[in-house]
Amino acid sequence: MADYLNLAGWLAALAQTVLFVAIAPLFANWVKRAKCTLQNRRPPPWLQPYRDLRRLFGKEVVLAHTASHVFRIAPYIVFGTAVLAASIIPFILAEIPFAAMADAIVLVGTLALGRFFLALAGLDVGTSFGGMGSSREMTFAALAEPAMLMVVFTLAMLASSTNLSTVVGFFLEQPLALRPSLLFGLLALLLVGIAETGRIPVDNPATHLELTMIHEAMILEYTGRHLALMEYASQLKLAIYAVLTVNLFLPWGISRTLDPASVGIAVLALTAKLAVLGALLALAETLVAKMRLFRVPTFLAVAFTLSLIGMLSFIMLEGH
Amino acid sequence: MFEFSPAMLVYAAVCSTLAGGFASLFADRWPAVQKFLVFPLLGLSGVVSIAACLAALSGAPAVTDELALGLPWLQWHVRLDSLSGFFLGVIGLITLAVSAFGPGYVREYSNSHYSLALLGVMTALFVAGMQLVVVADDAFAFMVAWELMSVASYFLVAFEHEEAANRRAAFLYLLMAQVGAILILLSFGVLAAHGGDFTFAAMRHAGLTPLWAAASFGLGLLGFGMKAGIVPLHVWLPEAHPVAPSHISALMSGVMLKVAVYGFIRLVFDLLGDPHWSWGVVVLAVGSVTSLYGVLYALVQHDLKRLLAYHSVENIGIIYIGLGLALIFFSANLPAFGVLGLIAALYHTLNHALFKSLLFLGAGALLQHGHERDLEHMGGLIRRMPWTALFFLIGCLSISALPPFNGFVSEWLTFQTALQATTLESGVLRAVIPISAAVLALSGALAATCFVKVYGVAFLGQARSRKVRHAREASHGMVLAQAVLACLCLLFGVLPTTTVEFLSRISVDLTGFGVTAATRQGWLWLTPIAPEVASYSAPLVLLGVLLALGAWAAVYFSSRKRRLVQPLPRRDAWDCGFGPLTPRMQYSASAFAMPIRHIFRPAWRLHEEKVREMDPQLSTRPLQLRYLMHADDLSWQYFYLPVERFVQGAARRVGRIQTGHLRHYLAYSFFTLIALLWLIT
Amino acid sequence: MTAYADLPLIEQLIRTFAALILVSSFALLAQARVVAAIQVFAWQGFLLSALTALVAWNSGLPHLYISAVLSLVLKALFIPWLLIRQSRRLGILRDFDAVIRPGLTLMAAGTLVIFCYNVVIPVREFTQIVTRDAIAVSLALVMISLLMLITRRKAITQVVAFMSLENGLFFAAVTATQGMPMVVELGIAFDVLIAAVIFGVFFFHIRDSIETLDVDQLSRLREMDE
Structure with missing residues (x-):
């Protein structure tokens, strides 16, 4: 650990984190575009998620009468933990000092x-939809946890x-x-990732007002910058699971030095891997129908x- | 020549506790005694206990002493080593918090006809009993102190004795405590018979054969497990904890269960000598089952204190998982990892004491000022009791094992220990340990679910009953006690390296091994095995969370400054355009747990009752719907009822020899006499 | 002992296929729909024949190729086709044979795998062939099929379980002793074939006499209750 605990290492890790946070909406949009193309719809422009975020950040925040401080702090905590998690995982550089700060189990904990605050925010206003979303989110997260841990254990x-x-180095x-x-x-992590990031067939990120929605139900009451942070956090979470999947199981191309050439290769390799994964996700979401709620436990089983x-x-x- | 020894601190602590008990004899006549004498003395005892703990953990050798108490030829042996010091410290911390909480809480009883004197005396005896248990150095003193603890706590559970349910719960508790004590006594008996003496020093050299060692271990596991609450011996816990006064629940759940853990560690790691690997597997299995069972039952409760009691069962399970891993690694001759398991268990012991006491004190505050124990009638308390809400939130985060709080560190250490299973020879153990870790992960995540439910239903949303709507914030002392515990939860979560260093000393004293690598990278990095294997930097994670909070604060205060008079606009909730919100529309605790109830259905025996009152004019429109649900503990059905049936049957069979004829009884004596004579010839 | 990553690719492939067969047996155990169970069974046969071919390639034993082809034709194609045809004619193709306590059953299967692993540890000491790691998987396959036999109610799924049990035995023969003598193998293959045909005939008879294929109802045939 000590050998890369120098200033350049920290700065590079910081820059990488900033880059991660910056491109996360792009990845979410890539999935959306691929899905649109597959379904013969016109895809949104490349920079649409950034425009949406800017628009939301500029809007006025309106609170419900019953909202408490938890409701106002939650977006910051949800977004902050997502950034923290993004800073831990190897993205372009394999060996980063941030990774020593927190290992895979801390990542899950973060x-x-x-999620804890997201679920509390869902309950805070006291609407039935919010409670419904929180209840489902926590239940399915709890069921996904053992599978996630078992993957971590195997690795x-x-x-x-x-x-x-x-x-990654190993x-x-x-x-x-x-x-x-x-x-x-890998298969298990993909399934867990689908469940945790609320994609089809577990949850549908594109709909509101459906009786089976999970994530959207919790953030129904949010407006303005709070909503922007929540949306951003969920885009980050999708990117986190995607990067985690490709970099842990297919680490080739990732850079182990700060040398510009190898960093360049790493960027290209990562872009290609994420593009393929995103396209696959879009394909799966096009082919598969949303599940009945109580089929999700089977999915996680x-x-x-x-x-x-x-x-x-x-x-x-492999006991050798 | 007066010479200072840490043992003096122990005596001072016990004497201070007992003095408090004596003072409270006058509490019924002068209630002010409670506030100005009884609880301060208890607090003093707590402070002195912590001092004794620090003295014992500072690296000083163990202190032994003999007290001329008890029978003339059977003196009490006292020993303060690092293990007893640590547990003394846990007792001290919680006692201190309770002494700040108590005066405000017991005021409620001064208007009732329950005797404050009895409460004070029994609390003092209870605390003194626990303090003596952890320093006792012979089986005799241990058992006397143990019984003092059990009996005193019986009176505390039965304190509000006018309700029949409370008396029943207390009786169940006493019964289980006594059966447990007998098993512990037998376990010590095995050791004493081979060691030749009742002192622990003699027992350490008993040199048991594997069979006898296993017998002593099994008896100890059951005996201490009855007190600690391992499944299926836990049934007294959810009955007894809710009915005791809340500060006593905090002591019982936070400390008394830990005293049982102490007894188990003392017996297995200190007195019995080399463990067998199968013991580890048994403890691991017991721990896994207990943790999952505890949290599943907690999820379907809606009585807050009962729910917390079931969470105690879960956490005891987590502690036992750590101990089981430690036993497995020690028996496999891998002490470096065994130590890690032991430290994880001790760390979780400390953590559970802190956050569970915090939550029980919070529940006490809710009970006193919101007059509610049932979650289904709470709601919106964050506005009525902001401080209690804040500290309760910290307790919830800690018990849900979320970083950067303390519960996470000990679970993380447990996971790290489990990960070392690859180094084991036995392939079966290598496969079984990850599965038990997965169970731990599941119960941790379910605990988070449960506490989202508790916090969301109790503190957020709108009040569901009139009493709760008019709740007040708790008194200063009560808030202070919670604040102290909440700060400690954060502190032990952020500074794990220092804590692990101290805990390592206990392990060195007990087993001769400590962790060396854990803190080698400085206080910022916790690296239990080696830096490249796993590391966790709690302060940096805290920094990350604080940055997020800082961003919020910056936005909050800058927006305040810009629009000095206008806080954020408030409107009706959108709620997808449905009508105005009423408290009845909120998700209730039972509704929140419904998906879990559906998925894990076979785990409980649920009694559901739907009462529907129909509109007389329009028979399809219901006027009022009521839904009642409660879950029966399956262990009654599958464990206790069969045992009861067996005992009844056996009694009936034995009862046949009671014929009532005088000649038959004379014949029994006659045959017994002949048999005895034949035996001795 | 060489590290796993240094093994030749073919040996890694053999192990991967062994693991895939294990997955297929879990899938079979959890499948509630009749048609899906038969499909999974066909996949299992396909994987098994691929594994046999790989072992044949690795060990250079030509008779294993014949076994591979035989199991491909019989287990992956003919028997599933036969079973599907019969189910369709009986009208039970879309039937549902609910798994009793699926969570508990899967946990039991996991425990069985660990148990089998423990049982074959001494065997591994004796043999040096490349497939020795897979012996535990083959035993687990047998055990999980037995578990499926005792947890299912419908006759058709029980037959699938029985066939899968035979797959396990075949797998064990391939991995533990590089296949049985050709004569024995041929004999067993035709036994299974005949069994499949006879089962088919029996289904009709059972249904005609007691009007159900639920094996729990077969207890009605006891004379005592008459």
């Missing part, structure tokens, strides 16, 4: 902190570390190998079973 057992930078140094444990870990088989096959089949 996201859970944001950590393999690389004997929970430090995300070390894990995979880069290893010769390329086909590991069943990683295969199932599949994720857990896959992660469990991943862990077991690591122990049984």
Whole structure:
């Protein structure tokens, strides 16, 4: 850890975090565009999410009579934890000092902190929709947690570390190998990511006023900059899960030095990987229909079973 | 020549507690005694206990002493080592907080006909009993102090004795406590029989055969588990904790359960010697089941104190998971990781004491000023009781294991220990430990769900009953007590390195091994195994959260300055355009937990009742709908009822020899005499 | 012992297929719909034949290729086709055979896998062939099929479970001893084929005599209750 705890390392990590936060809406928009193209609709312009955010930041904030301080603090905490989580994960540079600040389990904890406040905000105004969203969000997050942890465990057992930078470094140094444990870990993480970021078939990010909505129900009462922060945080969360998936399981191309050439390659590689993942997500969302609410536990049980088989096959089949 | 020894601090603490108890004898005549003498003395005892804890943890060797108490030939042995010092410190912290909380809380009783003197005396005896248990160095003193603790707490549970339910709960508690005490006594008996003496020093050298060691371990696990509340021996907890006065609930849940954990650690890690790996697996399994069971039952409760009691069960499970991992690693001869498990368990012990006491004190404040224990009647209390709401939120965040609070650190350490399962030889253990870690993750996430429910329903939204709508903020002392505990929750969450260093000393004393790598990178980084394996920097995570709060504060105050008179505009809630909000439209606690109830349905036996009153004119339109739900503990059905049936059956069979004929009884004596004579020849 | 990443690709592939077969058995256990269960069973047969071909390639044993082709034709194509055809004619193709306590069943299956792993540890010491790691998976496959047999009610899903059990035995033979003698293998393959046909005939008879294919109802045939 100590060898990259120098000033340049910190600055580079900071710059990387800023970049992450800056491009997160772009990735969300890429998914949206790909989906529109697939469904023969006209896609929104590339910079549409930024325009939306600017518009929302400029609007007046209106509070419900029953809203308390929790309601006003929550957007900042939700957004702050998302930024914190974004700063931890290897993005363009593999080895960043921020990764030593918090390992994979802290990452899960940080996201859970944001979710806690998001759910409280949903309950705060006292509407039925908000409570409904909070209740569902917390339930499904709780069910996703064991699968997520099992994936972390499989990775950590393999690389004997929970430090995300070390894990990425380990995979880069290893010769390329086909590991069943990683295969199932990847699948499980994809399923967990879909559930946690509220994509189809668990939740539909594009609709309001549907009886099965989860995330949108919690933020119904938000306006102005509060709503902007909430929307931004959910775009960040999508980008976090996407980057985590591609960089942990397909780390090739990520830069291990600050050398401009390798950073350039890393940017290109990451763009390509994210573009493919985004397109795949859009394809899946086009092909699959939204699930009935009480099918979601089954969906998450599949994720857990896959992660469990991943862990077991690591122990049984890769025990060398 | 007077020589200072840390043992003096212990005596001073106990004496101060007992003096408080004595003073409270006059509390019925002069109620001011409570405020100016009883609780200050209790607080003093807490401070002195903390001092003793610091003295014991400062690296000084263990102090032993003999007291000329008890029977003339059976003196009480006292020993203050780092383990007892640590638990003394936990007792001291909570006692201190309770002494600040108490005066405001017991004022409520001065108008009732319950005796304040009894409450004071029993509280003092209870605390003194706990303080003595952790320093006792022989089985005799231990059991006397243990019984003092149990019996005194029985009176406290039964304090509001006019309600039959309370008397029943107290009786159940006493019964379980006594059965547990007998099992502990038997466990010590096994050790004493082989060690030749009742002192712990002799027991350490008992040199038990594996079979006897396993017997002693099993008895100890059950005996201490009854007090600690492992499943299925936990049933007294959700009955007894809600009915005791709230500051006593804080002591019972925060401290007394920890004293049971102390007893278990003392027995297994200190007295019994080398553990067997199967013990670790048993403890791990018990811990996993207990934590999941506890949180699942907590989720379906709507009585706040009962819910908190079930969360105590969950947290005891987490502590036992840590202990089980420690046992597995020690028996596999990997002490470096075993130590980590032990430290994780001790850390969680401290954390649970802090946040659970905080939450019980908060519940006490709600009970006194909102007159409500039922979540379904609360709501909107954040506006009526802002300080209590703030500290309760910190308690909720801590117990939900969210960074940067203390609950997260100990669960993180437990996960890190579990991750080291790859180093184990046995493939089965390597596969089983991650599964139990997944159970831990599930129960942690469910706990967060549960506390979103508690906080959202109790403090946010609109008030659901008239009494709650007119609640007042708690008195200064009560708020202060919560503030202290909340700050400690944050402090122990942000400075884990220092804490782990202290806890490492306990482990060195007990097992001869400590952690070396955990704090090597300085106070900023907690690296339990090695920096490249895992690291956590709580201060930096706190910094991140504070930056987010700072952004809010900046926006908040700048907007205040710009529009001095105009705060943010307030309108009716949008709510997708539905009509104006009423309190009845809010999600209730039962509604919030409904998806969980649906998914984990087989875990409970739910009694649901829907009462529907129809409009006489229009038979399809209901006038009023009422929904009642309560969950029966499955352990009654599957554990206690079969046991009861078996005991009844056995009693009936044994009862047959009671014929009532004098000649039969004479015949029994006659045959017994002959059998005995035959035996001794 | 070499590190996993240094193993030749073919050996990694064999292990990956073994793990995929394990997944297919979990999927089979959790499948409630008859048609889906048969499809998963077909996939399992396909994976098994692919694995056999890989083992044949790796060990250079030509007779394993025949086994691979045989299992592809029989288990991945013919028997599923037969089962689907029969189900359609019986009108039970879209039927639902509810899994009892799915969570608990899956947990039990996980426990079985760990148990099997524990059981075969001594076996692993004796053998040096590349597939020894997969022996535990083959045993687990047998055990999970047995679990499926005792948790299902419908005769058709029980037959699928029985066939999957045979898959496990075949898998064990391939991994533990590089396949059984050709004669034995051929014999078993035709046994299974005949069994599938006979089961089909039996379905009709059972349905004709007691008007259901729910095996719980078969207890009515006991003489005591008459």
